[in-house]
Amino acid sequence: MKWLETGQPGFEAAFQALLDEARETTTRVDAAVAGIIAQVRAEGDAALTGLTARFDRWTPADAAALRITPTEIADAVGAIPAAQRGALETAARRIEVFHRAQLPQDLDMTDADGVRTGLRWGAIDAVGLYVPGGKAAYPSSVLMNALPARVAGVQRIAMCVPTPDGVLNPLVLAAAALAGVTEVWRIGGAQAIAALAFGTGSLRPVDRIVGPGNAFVAEAKRQVFGRVGIDSIAGPSEVVVLADAANEARHVAMDLLAQAEHDEAAQSILITDSAAFGQAVVAEVEMALRHLPRAAIARASWVAHGAVVVVGDWAEAVALTNRLAPEHLQIMVDAPRDLFAAIRHAGAAFIGRHCPEALGDYVAGPNHVLPTGRTARFASGLSVFDFLKRTTWVEADAAALAAIGPAAVTLARAEGLDAHAMSVALRLGNKHP
Amino acid sequence: MKWLETGQPGFEAAFQALLDEARETTTRVDAAVAGIIAQVRAEGDAALTGLTARFDRWTPADAAALRITPTEIADAVGAIPAAQRGALETAARRIEVFHRAQLPQDLDMTDADGVRTGLRWGAIDAVGLYVPGGKAAYPSSVLMNALPARVAGVQRIAMCVPTPDGVLNPLVLAAAALAGVTEVWRIGGAQAIAALAFGTGSLRPVDRIVGPGNAFVAEAKRQVFGRVGIDSIAGPSEVVVLADAANEARHVAMDLLAQAEHDEAAQSILITDSAAFGQAVVAEVEMALRHLPRAAIARASWVAHGAVVVVGDWAEAVALTNRLAPEHLQIMVDAPRDLFAAIRHAGAAFIGRHCPEALGDYVAGPNHVLPTGRTARFASGLSVFDFLKRTTWVEADAAALAAIGPAAVTLARAEGLDAHAMSVALRLGNKHP
Incomplete structure (x- = not known):
């Protein structure tokens, strides 16, 4: 523990040292993760059963055995102690209310030039949620990651959680049920991220992956970024x-x-x-x-x-x-x-x-x-904005185009983009602009 | 050019091929970029003058010569042809109006339990804007990247643009002036990104970097991510x-x-x-x-x-x-x-x-x-949201804590986090919860 006082000599240097302190030790697992991702892409479901046997020490009969049934998920809430159930329900309700209040409004405006412009929010189709297994299996994290997605309107929330030696924390499953997770898979590590990003046959690909994980999970998220969206690495x-x-x-x-x-x-x-x-x-x-x-x-x-x-x-x-x-x-x-x-x-x-x-x-x-x-x-905390995306739009009729088109033509020409200029000018009636 | 018809045999395969088409060829420049970043971090201003001489073929007298003066920026708008100036002003005005309409509202709500919660939007302090030089120096990109930052309330917008052989497109400078860019530096490539992320003495570090660039710029943004925020790689x-x-x-x-x-x-x-x-x-x-x-x-x-x-x-x-x-x-x-x-x-x-x-x-x-x-x-297009961040907040008095605290204690215990539970329970008056 460091003791600093602003009045003392050397304070600024000591405080700057506190700011610069690197608390994170990153393990380099790039190559191992790239290998796992390549295997999942090439072999699909078959890779998942093999990798699960290797890393989680239990052997699924087949890929279908990796999925927890909808009935098991729905039953999970009833299977935990009443006090914990009540606390999870309180948490879920309060988190849902706060995130619902965040939902943004669309924009639709028409200006003096007659140009109508707007912005439309829409939910991502499918989201993958990674949940660590073992010690760090926190039901609160399931609520915090899944509920904003559900409130945003995401239709498909596929959760992956490793079950080392076949063991799953029942509270995690109960939280998934309360939070509206639509699929739960007993898959962990980089193979889970690869499966969510590329699909495996049984598990269909998602559009964005969120949730914390170890160094393998974090590196896998980095490597699939672009193919899918990811949250920031905590x-x-x-x-x-x-x-x-x-x-x-x-x-x-x-x-x-x-x-x-x-x-x-x-x-x-x-x-x-x-x-x-x-x-x-x-x-x-x-x-x-x-x-x-x-x-x-x-x-x-x-x-x-x-x-x-x-x-x-x-x-x-x-x-x-x-x-x-x-x-x-x-x-x-x-x-x-x-x-x-x-x-x-x-x-x-x-x-x-x-x-x-x-x-x-x-x-x-x-x-x-x-x-x-x-x-x-x-950067900001997780929110409904992480599960929404925007489409902006412009609507112009001939009069609106006549009002603002000439400025577009001028700028396109200045940038040396003649087809841009012509696409506007032709509609303005200039055959040889 | 491909011709596809939905009714024809083989359509689905052909369309899927269109979806899977990889149009991007990524050059691996990781090591070169890591070297440039390390040099900028170690040598600061001195690295910039040397790297500019090497990559942009002109030699700044010193680091101060890398900065375009505020007067030069302000004068830029007057120095371009009237038609281009008018078109840029039209564009800037319209972009500003549309982005101002996006500004979100803060949230402040008190619930039945007496817990007050909220969300506060705030601008990022300082943003770096990268602008490519040469052929791809587009004034419209300067407007599109800088105006949302200014509308969001960013106080400092530092733009870096390479000036190969000392040449700068005057329209780019005019756009910077109209968009409210506060600093312009004649620095390009990975060294510009490193300078913006870490600072060099003359150039103070920023919090987020946006704007397009070549493979070196994109890789440099990847490497400084975490130290600063970056936009997505287009x-x-x-x-x-x-x-x-x-x-x-x-x-x-x-x-x-x-x-x-x-x-x-x-x-x-x-x-x-x-x-x-x-x-x-x-x-x-x-x-x-x-x-x-x-x-x-x-x-x-x-x-x-x-x-x-x-x-x-x-x-x-x-x-x-x-x-x-x-x-x-x-x-x-x-x-x-x-x-x-x-x-x-x-x-x-x-x-x-x-x-x-x-x-x-x-x-x-x-x-x-x-x-x-x-x-x-x-993902979504650039917007004011890229230059804002959220702070959520909770305010609770003793009564509010009494209402929701017990659920927190239950969940903290279930997760095995006893200090979490005790931090609530002590305030509830339970000495040995």
């Missing part, structure tokens, strides 16, 4: 907590640890105007690390990437936060909205002393798939 | 024209050639319900190729990639168009809106017999940077 998660001394230190400590427990590469940063409060939080972190089940991971993250930054005032905190452009931002001060108004770059903000990030991870409504590693400067 | 351009026999064949022929004259890899497809009309269009294409200045390019495109598809009815045409998901779509039939309503996938549509694509390339208002190579299935 890096390790991070939180910045802005908190004054009026907070309970143990609350803030647990917020920092909630981030740290994800991953050794996660990053938790406290920015406070009170060094004493900062010290109290550090002490509470140490206390909590004694009993947390995932203390080993959380401690590794906190020691390597954690930081406490003591600022002279909140304006300094805002400036530093904008440079960090954090994935998650908690604002726990007296007038949190004033600070939020001044923050330009953050993936998601949690406003007030009673609003820990974990609320947003599960049930608040906004998406928990968010831009990491300072990319909130230019 | 492939060769294409048009599908739906036209019945009531059209003038020479209009349609010129529309097809306007696409073909861009690039040998461009593709022009006519879909018609009249074989006789298709034959008339083919004859008019041959006629026009005798006198078009760019006939060599247009002919190469038409011969290799052009196609006429004769359909039995317009429902067939719609189905085929959706499979093609074309970048540009002209709809020249009696009730064009009926067909447009049934088209799910197209980058931009041009509706009616008086609405050639060239209108949209220059002055109609919608963007001419569009998804190519069937990616309109999942």
Whole structure:
């Protein structure tokens, strides 16, 4: 854990080092992934059964056995404990409401020249959703990735999840059922991405693939990009907590640890105007690390990437936060909205002393798939926009063409594109423009 | 040019071949580009002067000489012929109006549980715009890339354009002035992308880079992706024209050639319900190729990639168009809106017999940077959304937390993330949840 104070010499260099910190270690798996993709393209279904036996240690009888039946999916919700079922339903309902409110309006305007122009939103036909298996099989991620697609109007949502040794987390299947996933396949790794991108006979290809995965999955998404759309490749998660001394230190400590427990590469940063409060939080972190089940991971993250930054005032905190452009931002001060108004770059903000990030991870409504590693400067969290696309359109009659056509002819000629110019000029009645 | 008829044996195979046609030849320049990026990162300004001398054959006195002064930019509009100036101003005004109408609304909602959630749009701070030099220096592309950024509220738009042998197209500079570009640099190739992504001392880094370029520029954008945002890598351009026999064949022929004259890899497809009309269009294409200045390019495109598809009815045409998901779509039939309503996938549509694509390339208002190579299935044209990002937010008080917190605790426990659960439970008053 690093301790920085804005007033001290060397602060700028230390803060810049924090910004430049590379928390991600990328394994180079390009060639292995290219081989798997080529095999899936060449052999289709047969490749999937073989690769599943090799990587997931169970052998499907045939390609049909890779698909979980619609009945199994529908039954999944009823098969889990009532409390978990209720919580998943609460989460699904709230996420759906928030994403439905995002749906954009079409545009249709006619201007003084008589030219009618517009923009029409439409859903992608088919989306593939990758869900990691094993430890990191999070039902909340299924809801967060699938519900925006369903709300956008995507008709076909094909989910792939590896089932190592044949085992599948029933909560993941229940989340898929609640989120309206239309197909679930027991396929993992690069072969799942290849199957979704190119199709295999049994599994029809999709148009866009979303969802987190390991290095093989991420590289496979990179390699099929262009053939299909992909979401951005998520890096390790991070939180910045802005908190004054009026907070309970143990609350803030647990917020920092909630981030740290994800991953050794996660990053938790406290920015406070009170060094004493900062010290109290550090002490509470140490206390909590004694009993947390995932203390080993959380401690590794906190020691390597954690930081406490003591600022002279909140304006300094805002400036530093904008440079960090954090994935998650908690604002726990007296007038949190004033600070939020001044923050330009953050993936998601949690406003007030009673609003820990974990609320947003599960049930608040906004998406928990968010831009990491300072990319909130230019990127956004997952939303219905990821599953919609726009078609712009122009409608012109002879009068409208006469009004704006000559300018098009002039510019086409200036660019040396004569067929462009002629396509307009011929319609204006100029045979030899 | 291929001639296909839906009723004939072998149609499906021939159409599928058209869909699978790879028109793009990618040059592998990974290593060369990685070297240039490393040099720019290591040497900053000094690398730029050296690389410019090497690739663009002129030697800047120093890094400051790479920048075109604000006065030069401002003066550029006055220095071009009045007709071109007027046409550029018309285009800029119309593009600005259309993109301003796209600006989305923020979201702010409070639900029955007392949880307030929202979504806030904000502009990216700084955008880099790459503009190719030489033949392909198109002022219209400057307008189409820079104006959406300015409308979105981007404060800093840094444009890089190579000036081979020191030469710069004055129209490109005029377009930059009209579009509100704030900096123009005489830098090209992979070194420009590296400079924009990492900064060089003189040139400060940006957050996102857009604009077309050659294989080196495209590969450099791939390599800096993550550090900054990038737009999609455009492939060769294409048009599908739906036209019945009531059209003038020479209009349609010129529309097809306007696409073909861009690039040998461009593709022009006519879909018609009249074989006789298709034959008339083919004859008019041959006629026009005798006198078009760019006939060599247009002919190469038409011969290799052009196609006429004769359909039995317009429902067939719609189905085929959706499979093609074309970048540009002209709809020249009696009730064009009926067909447009049934088209799910197209980058931009041009509706009616008086609405050639060239209108949209220059002055109609919608963007001419569009998804190519069937990616309109999942991707969209450039828009203000490319220069905005979203911050979602949640605000909860103690009562709101009490309403939805327990569900979060349940899900966090189910996922084995105890610090997540504790961060909520502690605030609910459960010391040992």
